[in-house]
Amino acid sequence: MDRDYLHRIRHAALRERVVSADQAAGLIRDGMVLGMSGFTRAGEAKAVPMALAQRAKHDPLKVTLMTGASLGNDLDKTLAEAGVLSRRIPFMSDPGLRAAINAGKVMYIDQHLSETVEQLRTRQLPAVDLAIIEAVAITETGGIVPTTSVGNSASFAILAEKVIVEINLNQSEHLQGLHDIYIPTYWPTRIPIPVVTPESRVGFPFIPIPPEKIAAIVISEKLDSSSTVTLPDAETRMIAGHLTEFLKNEVSRGRLPATLHPLQAGIGSIANAVMHGFIDSPFHDLTMYSEVLQDSTFDLMDAGKMVFASGSSITLSAPKYADVMGRFQDFKSKLVLRPQEISNHPEVVRRLGLIAINTALEFDIYGNVNSTHVMGTQMMNGIGGSGDFARNAYLSVFVTKSLAKGGRVSSVVPMVSHVDHTEHDVDILVTEQGLADLRGLAPRERARVIIANCVAPEWRDAIADYHDRAVLRGGHTPHLLEEALSWHDRLRRTGSMRAE
Numbered sequence: 001m002d003r004d005y006l007h008r009i010r011h012a013a014l015r016e017r018v019v020s021a022d023q024a025a026g027l028i029r030d031g032m033v034l035g036m037s038g039f040t041r042a043g044e045a046k047a048v049p050m051a052l053a054q055r056a057k058h059d060p061l062k063v064t065l066m067t068g069a070s071l072g073n074d075l076d077k078t079l080a081e082a083g084v085l086s087r088r089i090p091f092m093s094d095p096g097l098r099a100a101i102n103a104g105k106v107m108y109i110d111q112h113l114s115e116t117v118e119q120l121r122t123r124q125l126p127a128v129d130l131a132i133i134e135a136v137a138i139t140e141t142g143g144i145v146p147t148t149s150v151g152n153s154a155s156f157a158i159l160a161e162k163v164i165v166e167i168n169l170n171q172s173e174h175l176q177g178l179h180d181i182y183i184p185t186y187w188p189t190r191i192p193i194p195v196v197t198p199e200s201r202v203g204f205p206f207i208p209i210p211p212e213k214i215a216a217i218v219i220s221e222k223l224d225s226s227s228t229v230t231l232p233d234a235e236t237r238m239i240a241g242h243l244t245e246f247l248k249n250e251v252s253r254g255r256l257p258a259t260l261h262p263l264q265a266g267i268g269s270i271a272n273a274v275m276h277g278f279i280d281s282p283f284h285d286l287t288m289y290s291e292v293l294q295d296s297t298f299d300l301m302d303a304g305k306m307v308f309a310s311g312s313s314i315t316l317s318a319p320k321y322a323d324v325m326g327r328f329q330d331f332k333s334k335l336v337l338r339p340q341e342i343s344n345h346p347e348v349v350r351r352l353g354l355i356a357i358n359t360a361l362e363f364d365i366y367g368n369v370n371s372t373h374v375m376g377t378q379m380m381n382g383i384g385g386s387g388d389f390a391r392n393a394y395l396s397v398f399v400t401k402s403l404a405k406g407g408r409v410s411s412v413v414p415m416v417s418h419v420d421h422t423e424h425d426v427d428i429l430v431t432e433q434g435l436a437d438l439r440g441l442a443p444r445e446r447a448r449v450i451i452a453n454c455v456a457p458e459w460r461d462a463i464a465d466y467h468d469r470a471v472l473r474g475g476h477t478p479h480l481l482e483e484a485l486s487w488h489d490r491l492r493r494t495g496s497m498r499a500e
Contacts, residue, residue, distance in 0.1 A: 068151020
C-alpha cells in the first residue's frame with residue numbers, strides 16, 4: 001500500500017489500525033445501528049459501505065442506517081439492492097432506495113434534519129453502534145477532520161461505541177480548518193448556541209473523540225458525486241426576477257437592508273437558479289446561512305455579491321468542483337461548515353433572521369406546501385431541512401414552476417395531497433407566473449392572491465371556480481371536501497389533472 005497517507009494520520013499509534021475496506025466492513029453485525037457521514041451527496045464514507053454491500057451477497061445482514069442527508073456514489077441504491085437496509089433515517093434522494101421505501105421494503109423515518117442527533121443524544125432513538133466517517137486527516141489527539149460535509153458526523157462519532165474512519169486521499173488537505181464543530185450543551189442547563197452571525201466560529205476545527213474509539217482506518221480515493229443541478233432556464237429566471245423585485249420593494253420600504261438578511265436556499269435546480277438571480281440584482285455584501293453550498297454560492301462570491309457562506313456541506317457540479325477545489329484558498333476564509341443541528345437550529349435561524357428559499361412539489365390555494373409526497377403517498381426525497389428554516393425564518397419563501405409533466409399537472413391545487421409546511425409557516429409563494437405575499441392575510445384573502453399571481457393561465461378559471469363554490473358553502477378556510485383532491489384523483493386515473 002502507498003504509504004503517502006501516513007502524514008494524514010498524525011496520531012502515530014493509530015497508523016497501526018489501517019485495514020482494508022473488507023476488514024472494516026467485517027466489524028458490522030446484523031441488527032446494528034450505523035451512523036455514517038454524508039450530506040447531500042458530499043463527504044460520505046465510500047469504501048466501507050460498498051464493501052458491506054458486497055459482503056451481504058454471501059453473508060446477509062440488516063442494519064439501520066443514519067446519515068446527515070442523501071448519499072452520493074449510488075450508495076443508497078447499492079445498499080438497498082443488496083438488502084442491507086432495514087431502516088433509513090433521516091433523508092434520501094436515490095430513486096432505487098425510494099422504490100424500496102414506497103414498496104414497504106425499507107422503513108424510512110423522514111425527519112427535520114436538525115432533530116436526528118437531538119433524539120439520539122436523549123435516547124429517543126436507538127443508540128449508534130458504529131460510526132463510519134470520511135476524513136481528510138486525523139489529528140495528533142485523535143480528532144477527525146471531516147471532508148466536504150459535516151452533517152451529523154460529529155455526534156455520530158461522539159455517541160457511537162466505535163468509529164471507522166475513511167481517510168480520502170483525493171479530498172483536498174486545504175479543507176482542514178474549514179470546519180466548526182460545536183455540540184449543544186445538555187438539558188436542563190443548556191446554554192444558548194453562541195452563533196450570532198454567519199461568520200461566527202464557536203467550536204473545534206475537528207471532531208473531538210478519544211483515539212481509542214477508532215477501531216479501524218480505511219484509505220480511500222473516490223471523489224464525491226457531482227451535483228445534478230441544471231442551469232437556469234426561462235422559467236426559473238422569471239421566478240428569480242419576481243423574488244428580486246419583491247425584495248427590492250422590501251428594501252425600499254425599510255423592511256430590509258440592501259445587504260438583505262442571511263440567505264438560505266434548499267438543494268436543487270430551482271433553488272440554485274433562484275440564487276443565481278442575485279448576481280444581477282442590486283443587493284450587495286450578501287451572506288448565507290444554509291445547509292448546502294451549491295454552485296450559485298461560489299458564483300455569487302466570484303461576482304463580488306456574496307462575502308461569506310456558512311453551511312453543512314459543499315455539493316457542486318463537476319466543472320464547478322474542479323474550479324473551486326483548484327483555487328480553494330481563494331474561498332476558504334469566506335466559508336465555514338458546521339454540524340447540521342447547528343446550521344439548521346431553530347434558535348440560530350430565528351436569531352439571524354434568515355430569508356429562507358425552499359422548493360415545493362405543490363401548494364394549495366391557502367398556502368399549505370407539500371414538498372415530499374407525490375399524490376399524497378409516494379415518498380420523493382424527504383422534508384430535509386426546509387421545515388427547520390421555514391418555521392423560524394424572517395421570511396419563508398417557497399418556489400416552484402406552476403406546471404409539471406408537460407402541463408398535465410398544476411403545481412397549485414385546491415388542497416395539497418400531503419402537508420409538510422402548513423399555511424402558518426409560509427410567507428411568500430413564487431412561480432414563473434408571479435409572487436404571492438401571504439403575510440397578514442386571512443385564508444380567503446390568501447386564496448385570491450395565490451390564484452391571481454401563481455396559477456398558470458390555463459388552470460386559473462378552474463381553480464377560481466372551485467374557490468368561489470367553496471366560499472358559497474362557507475367556512476374560515478372554504479373547501480368542497482368531495483372535490484378537494486379530485487384533481488389528484490383524476491391524475492391517478494387518467495395521467496392528467498385536466499377535466500375529462
